[in-house]
Amino acid sequence: MVSIARKNLFAEKMRFAMSVSGVGFSVFLITLLLSLFRGWNDRVGSFVEHVPVDIWVAREGTTDFLRPISVLPQEIAGELRALEGVDSVHPLVVIPTGFEWEGKAVETHLVGYDTTGSAGGPLEIVEGKPVPSEGEMVIDKALSKMYGPNIGDVLEHSGQSFEVVGLASGGNFVATQVSFMPIESARRLLGVEELTTFYLVMVDDQHEPVVVAERIEENLTGVSAFTGEDFADTTRDRTLRDVIPILIIILILAFVVGAAVTGLMIYTATVEKAREFGILRAVGFSNGYLYRVVIEQSLITGLVGFTGGVILNVVVGRFAEDLVPQFVILVRWTDVAAVLGVTLAMSALAALLPVRRLAGIDPVTVFKA
Amino acid sequence: MSANSSGGQPVLEMAGVTKDFGSGEALVKALDNVDFSAHPSEVAVVMGPSGSGKTTFLTIAGALMRPTTGTVVVSGIEVTHLPEAQLSEVRRRRVGFVFQSFNLLEALTGLENVQLVMQAEGLSARHAIERAKALLEIFGVGHRRDHPPKHLSGGEKQRVAIARALANNPDLLLADEPTANLDSTRGREVLQLLRVIARDLGKAVIIVSHDLRVREVADRLLWLEDGQFRPLPPI
Numbered sequence: 105m106v107s108i109a110r111k112n113l114f115a116e117k118m119r120f121a122m123s124v125s126g127v128g129f130s131v132f133l134i135t136l137l138l139s140l141f142r143g144w145n146d147r148v149g150s151f152v153e154h155v156p157v158d159i160w161v162a163r164e165g166t167t168d169f170l171r172p173i174s175v176l177p178q179e180i181a182g183e184l185r186a187l188e189g190v191d192s193v194h195p196l197v198v199i200p201t202g203f204e205w206e207g208k209a210v211e212t213h214l215v216g217y218d219t220t221g222s223a224g225g226p227l228e229i230v231e232g233k234p235v236p237s238e239g240e241m242v243i244d245k246a247l248s249k250m251y252g253p254n255i256g257d258v259l260e261h262s263g264q265s266f267e268v269v270g271l272a273s274g275g276n277f278v279a280t281q282v283s284f285m286p287i288e289s290a291r292r293l294l295g296v297e298e299l300t301t302f303y304l305v306m307v308d309d310q311h312e313p314v315v316v317a318e319r320i321e322e323n324l325t326g327v328s329a330f331t332g333e334d335f336a337d338t339t340r341d342r343t344l345r346d347v348i349p350i351l352i353i354i355l356i357l358a359f360v361v362g363a364a365v366t367g368l369m370i371y372t373a374t375v376e377k378a379r380e381f382g383i384l385r386a387v388g389f390s391n392g393y394l395y396r397v398v399i400e401q402s403l404i405t406g407l408v409g410f411t412g413g414v415i416l417n418v419v420v421g422r423f424a425e426d427l428v429p430q431f432v433i434l435v436r437w438t439d440v441a442a443v444l445g446v447t448l449a450m451s452a453l454a455a456l457l458p459v460r461r462l463a464g465i466d467p468v469t470v471f472k473a
Numbered sequence: 474m475s476a477n478s479s480g481g482q483p484v485l486e487m488a489g490v491t492k493d494f495g496s497g498e499a500l501v502k503a504l505d506n507v508d509f510s511a512h513p514s515e516v517a518v519v520m521g522p523s524g525s526g527k528t529t530f531l532t533i534a535g536a537l538m539r540p541t542t543g544t545v546v547v548s549g550i551e552v553t554h555l556p557e558a559q560l561s562e563v564r565r566r567r568v569g570f571v572f573q574s575f576n577l578l579e580a581l582t583g584l585e586n587v588q589l590v591m592q593a594e595g596l597s598a599r600h601a602i603e604r605a606k607a608l609l610e611i612f613g614v615g616h617r618r619d620h621p622p623k624h625l626s627g628g629e630k631q632r633v634a635i636a637r638a639l640a641n642n643p644d645l646l647l648a649d650e651p652t653a654n655l656d657s658t659r660g661r662e663v664l665q666l667l668r669v670i671a672r673d674l675g676k677a678v679i680i681v682s683h684d685l686r687v688r689e690v691a692d693r694l695l696w697l698e699d700g701q702f703r704p705l706p707p708i
Contacts, residue, residue: 105592105598106581106585106588106589106592106598108578108580108581108589111578111580111581111585112580114580115579115580379576380576380578380579383572383576383578384578385561386535386537386564386570386576387564387565387570387590387637387638388561388562388563388564388565388566388568388590388593388641389561389565389593390557390558390561391557391561393593467537468528468532468537468538470572470576471528471531471532471572471573471649
């Protein structure tokens with residue numbers, strides 16, 4: 105079958121390339137923003153979600169891992185252990201801290217944990233020593249990439265020195281990264297010997313974490329207890345909720361730009377081919393056929409642009425995080441399918457104006473020389 | 474004055490056709506109570522000065538425009554009040570158009586230009602290609618079928634346009650100044666081709682033209698002036 109739409113598009117290669125680029129850029133922007141959001145969402149909550157504990161106990165009013173207002177007295181540990189269903193309790197210190205390395209500031213969320221157990225420590229060691237001793241620390245590999253320190257380097261804080269002995273993964277919160285040291289070192293570093301930010305609670309096999317969390321809040325005053333999943337969700341929510349409106353606005357802009365570029369290109373192509381569309385009407389093609397030609401042109405442009413945009417996103421996603429640690433991309437194929445739907449909507453929208461233009465073409469004009 | 478021919482069932486019948494443009498003092502009667510008929514195998518040539526209503530006559534005859542008053546029947550179908558969708562069908566099946574500036578689609582090859590109108594009629598791609606090739610061979614441009622119009626000469630373009638006009642085997646062929654953009658040799662060739670189409674294929678051919686050479690192929694010569702057929706002036 106002869107497809108006028110395809111023939112028209114490929115006869116004007118430069119225009120087609122420009123239309124496809126416009127749609128492709130728009131699709132790239134939309135998928136990139138969605139992938140970024142997915143990536144951030146995944147990373148921000150990932151550490152909390154994967155710390156192998158059942159319940160996070162914090163000072164009442166604490167809502168997330170990154171902004172703890174939590175200073176808990178040590179006697180709470182005993183009270184927790186006494187509750188039915190509690191198997192073990194581990195103190196954790198979490199506090200945003202700045203170190204100095206080669207004259208540069210290295211900002212991190214310092215995690216002091218009980219190195220005799222694994223709760224609250226690095227999720228995965230990618231290089232070096234897994235458990236830091238006194239005067240040592242393990243940093244996230246994303247922190248190493250961002251600021252530069254590596255195994256063997258020494259970070260300074262308030263006259264105290266800490267040698268980097270290991271690189272970990274899974275502690276990249278995008279906006280910040282975690283570093284680990286023994287809880288005693290962390291307390292000494294911060295000058296508060298009794299400091300505990302969170303208690304991590306393991307529940308025995310006979311009890312559900314949700315039930316024990318409720319019991320903790322009922323029996324202990326001034327504390328909040330979250331299951332790991334809930335605490336991950338609130339951390340995600342608190343961290344990303346300010347970003348979401350901005351993402352939505354950029355998504356809408358990307359959609360409008362894509363629809364406008366496609367619409368303008370298809371409209372211009374239709375106006376330029378008005379005489380040819382008039383010929384088609386004169387020789388007996390129905391308006392419906394002409395509309396299909398324009399819609400097909402728009403859809404082809406949309407689909408080629410979509411394919412280009414998605415491929416670009418996947419390629420960028422593969423290398424972006426290595427270059428910029430905050431550029432965490434997670435491509436979900438359900439999102440890609442949704443963007444395909446958006447692209448088709450964009451293409452259909454872009455065809456509306458040209459279709460209206462077609463309806464006004466008078467076939468009699470083809471008799472003019 | 475009536476411009477009816479005799480003999481056989483007419484392919485085109487126009488009775489009392491008037492076409493007005495504008496209104497009030499700006500009213501222009503492009504056609505004024507015109508009667509006309511055309512029969513198979515004849516070539517009717519309509520001549521007249523600029524602004525005489527020739528193009529309006531052709532567009533109404535070809536079911537592209539509705540008359541203000543009067544009736545138009547194409548191949549036995551009264552088209553005067555048909556809705557646009559059915560008018561398109563009549564044009565596609567019953568009428569072939571040959572234009573002054575060829576009006577081929579630039580993005581398509583010669584073959585595809587001919588093939589396309591058959592596909593619109595529901596013919597399979599294979600049959601459409603076969604028939605398009607045959608038509609282009611008949612009209613002497615088979616060897617140029619894979620070229621786009623911009624690579625064809627004026628005469629070749631007009632031959633492709635004639636092949637396209639005949640693709641769906643219409644009863645009526647309407648040609649608007651078919652020689653205007655051709656040199657005298659190519660113009661004569663095209664006119665002879667139209668003559669052959671009428672005589673050998675049994676089509677009714679109506680040619681609207683300023684070109685005096687057109688008289689050579691005319692079975693009937695009509696003079697249109699001020700929207701009415703009038704006696705032929707001395708030429």
